Amino acid sequence: MSKDNNENRPQLRLVVNNTEKRNQRPAASEDDFISFQELAANRELFQVEFYRDLEPLQAEGYREIESFLVEKGWPYGLDPRHGQVIVIPAGVVCPESDEHGGAGQDEVLVYLAEDATGQGLCLxxxxxxxxxxxxxxVMEDAFLYGPVNQYGSLFLEENRHDSFLDLIYRLALPxxxxxxxKILLDRxxxxxxxxxxxxxxxLAGYANE
Structure with missing residues (x-):
């Protein structure tokens, strides 16, 4: 993304600390939002709801991920109400995230979905x-000219709360x-x-101080 295309164009800015609105786990209202702290503290309670309607293969996969996270000593939560996702603080997965614009509110979501071919699952x-x-x-420029990774990719998605575009990193593995x-999960x-x-x-290189 070239900064000299239009010097008057606003650059990327850090997201303010409004966890409920700038979050990948959207809620119909602020009352529906479940914080990571609540998910982690009540994990055993949410676990029953989380696994209730899962297919056996999917449930087995999630248990393998949970076992891996417990062995690593990573904090995590299970959110059964916003797409069956495992929620992990971003700083745990990527310790450098706080140095490059991240904050304590940032989360990494991990989930198992049906593979697009209908054969097996996608992590x-x-x-x-x-x-x-x-x-x-500006968001489109960040998407088009931002970092190109070997495995994961960036995509744009409209935020349901304010209609602004969100830039999201996704890594997927069939x-x-x-x-x-555990070897595959570690990798x-x-x-x-x-x-x-x-x-x-x-992205930090294109952000305003």
Missing amino acids: ALEMLMPYYSEDEA LYPVHMD FFSIAAHELKETLEG
């Missing part, structure tokens, strides 16, 4: 980048016929940590 990880602009052209184990999160660092560093 995915997403993080909302902590930058925004009211100028859609699991069929691969069996998910998956290592890739995410590296690419998130590179992406945040790249």
